[in-house]
Amino acid sequence: MVPNAPRRDFLKSTLAITLAGGPFGAVAAAGARSALRSGPNGKLAIAKIACGGMGQSDLGQLASHAGVSIVGLCDIDRNTLDQVGKDDKGNDPFKDVPKFQDWREMLAKLGDKIDAVCISTPDHSHAIASMKAMEMGKHVYTQKPLARSAGENRMLADAAKAKPSLVTQMGTQRSATAERRLAYELVRNGAIGKIKAMHAWTDRPAGWWPSGKPRAEGSDPVPAHVAWDIWLGPAPARPYKKDLYHAFNWRGTRDFGTGAFGDMACHIVDMPYYALGLTHPTEITCDAPDGTDDQYPNVETVRMKFAANERTAADGIEFIWYDGGRLPDFKSLGLPETLAPSDRKEKDAHGCLPLPKDGAVILVGEGGVLVIPIQWQLPFAFVDGKRKDFDNPHKTTNHWHDWVDACMGQGKARAPFELAGLMCESLAIGAVASRYPGKTLVYDAASFAFKGHADSTTHLKPTWRTGW
Numbered sequence: 001m002v003p004n005a006p007r008r009d010f011l012k013s014t015l016a017i018t019l020a021g022g023p024f025g026a027v028a029a030a031g032a033r034s035a036l037r038s039g040p041n042g043k044l045a046i047a048k049i050a051c052g053g054m055g056q057s058d059l060g061q062l063a064s065h066a067g068v069s070i071v072g073l074c075d076i077d078r079n080t081l082d083q084v085g086k087d088d089k090g091n092d093p094f095k096d097v098p099k100f101q102d103w104r105e106m107l108a109k110l111g112d113k114i115d116a117v118c119i120s121t122p123d124h125s126h127a128i129a130s131m132k133a134m135e136m137g138k139h140v141y142t143q144k145p146l147a148r149s150a151g152e153n154r155m156l157a158d159a160a161k162a163k164p165s166l167v168t169q170m171g172t173q174r175s176a177t178a179e180r181r182l183a184y185e186l187v188r189n190g191a192i193g194k195i196k197a198m199h200a201w202t203d204r205p206a207g208w209w210p211s212g213k214p215r216a217e218g219s220d221p222v223p224a225h226v227a228w229d230i231w232l233g234p235a236p237a238r239p240y241k242k243d244l245y246h247a248f249n250w251r252g253t254r255d256f257g258t259g260a261f262g263d264m265a266c267h268i269v270d271m272p273y274y275a276l277g278l279t280h281p282t283e284i285t286c287d288a289p290d291g292t293d294d295q296y297p298n299v300e301t302v303r304m305k306f307a308a309n310e311r312t313a314a315d316g317i318e319f320i321w322y323d324g325g326r327l328p329d330f331k332s333l334g335l336p337e338t339l340a341p342s343d344r345k346e347k348d349a350h351g352c353l354p355l356p357k358d359g360a361v362i363l364v365g366e367g368g369v370l371v372i373p374i375q376w377q378l379p380f381a382f383v384d385g386k387r388k389d390f391d392n393p394h395k396t397t398n399h400w401h402d403w404v405d406a407c408m409g410q411g412k413a414r415a416p417f418e419l420a421g422l423m424c425e426s427l428a429i430g431a432v433a434s435r436y437p438g439k440t441l442v443y444d445a446a447s448f449a450f451k452g453h454a455d456s457t458t459h460l461k462p463t464w465r466t467g468w
């Protein structure tokens with residue numbers, strides 16, 4: 001067991017730091033770093049927390065960097081741990097790497113042998129494991145969304161700010177693609193003037209994971225290969241239920257995931273969010289028919305207002321999020337209706353394919369409309385009903401390798417916690433609003449509370465189970 005006391009002191013001190021300075025200062029801060037390398041032959045020694053699901057991709061990508069040595073592997077699922085890295089012929093690149101079911105034991109035992117940690121657990125364990133790693137002076141790569149609750153996101157952003165020598169990065173790998181780099185630049189340089197509104201969607205969760213149901217009753221026997229108590233981690237204890245939480249299906253349960261908004265918006269709105277320099281929403285309203293106390297809704301529209309800044313219209317910007325099959329009204333936004341997601345394979349009269357069901361952003365500016373698909377397509381604009389394309393001078397890089405390079409003193413991480421935490425705090429606020437459909441919540445970022453609504457404020461703050 002890792003002792004708790006020093007972590008609590010660290011949390012206390014980092015929570016006291018404000019988010020002043022805005023997101024662009026944060027990128028600069030991420031540039032300062034130490035270049036620890038404890039692995040064999042001067043390699044960056046990485047410990048991997050969670051090796052199944054996305055953790056498997058993260059591990060493969062990190063291990064493919066010539067400067068990386070994987071020195072510890074952890075997963076609560078013994079079957080996953082036994083199989084990790086093995087190919088069909090039984091070759092095992094990690095046969096000599098120590099393996100653990102409890103990440104606290106791994107960090108305590110490996111200690112100074114680790115330079116960096118990559119965390120790909122379900123969302124509810126991101127913050128506690130990331131904080132522990134940062135407290136130990138490790139660089140950290142944590143999957144998206146950065147953390148489950150608003151408070152945890154702010155805590156991680158503040159902790160990263162307090163330790164600029166650590167290289168932190170959220171696992172939004174699309175942000176390193178040439179297409180999304182161009183999107184950032186277009187918004188940043190005012191390609192369609194000042195922005196009045198941002199619309200974005202995803203087709204999740206419908207059919208992807210369980211949502212909109214009351215808490216399941218009863219329990220199932222915990223399989224011998226699953227360490228259920230460690231899976232629960234800092235979340236309130238509840239009985240194991242087969243196939244309902246572990247693996248993958250935890251996303252729609254409020255104690256563990258962040259619903260469709262938190263899960264997908266990080267990949268979809270990150271570039272415009274960062275480029276516009278958005279901070280915290282001031283007002284949030286969610287329209288959702290079927291959320292429950294236990295699970296997020298199957299379908300929702302979340303509206304958020306942000307105060308004006310130099311890149312927005314004079315009265316600020318509204319961000320409208322749609323999921324579960326809802327979409328913006330393309331025509332009223334000045335776009336052809338043929339852009340709406342569909343299975344059409346041919347281009348329309350404007351040369352456009354339907355936008356992805358996975359998601360896209362539509363930015364409404366004073367000088368046109370900018371469309372930013374989640375991936376695989378370049379952003380494009382519509383100005384006075386005509387399509388406008390942009391040259392793309394950017395190159396795609398490998399998000400994982402960018403982080404490794406930055407840990408070793410080269411370049412900088414593209415989604416450092418200071419930036420990612422700010423955006424994910426807003427997404428987590430949207431998740432709270434889905435508990436109060438139809439009610440407009442007024443958010444005061446400085447006091448970290450919803451004004452005049454103590455009940456919703458309780459859902460902002462992280463609560464970790466006793467002993468964690």
Ligand SMILES: NC(=O)c1ccc[n+]([C@@H]2O[C@H](COP(=O)([O-])OP(=O)(O)OC[C@H]3O[C@@H](n4cnc5c(N)ncnc54)[C@H](O)[C@@H]3O)[C@@H](O)[C@H]2O)c1
Nearest residue numbers: 050052053054075076077120121123143144171231247248
């Ligand atoms: N960047 C992306 O494109 C992308 C894609 C999918 C998932 N994700 C993110 O990755 C994270 C994991 O999602 P997933 O779909 O892989 O989930 P999953 O449930 O399918 O897999 C999680 C893995 O973590 C292990 N695990 C769970 N709790 C653990 C703990 N406390 N310590 C160690 N191991 C633990 C599980 O056994 C499993 O192997 C989520 O935060 C999710 O949002 C990102």
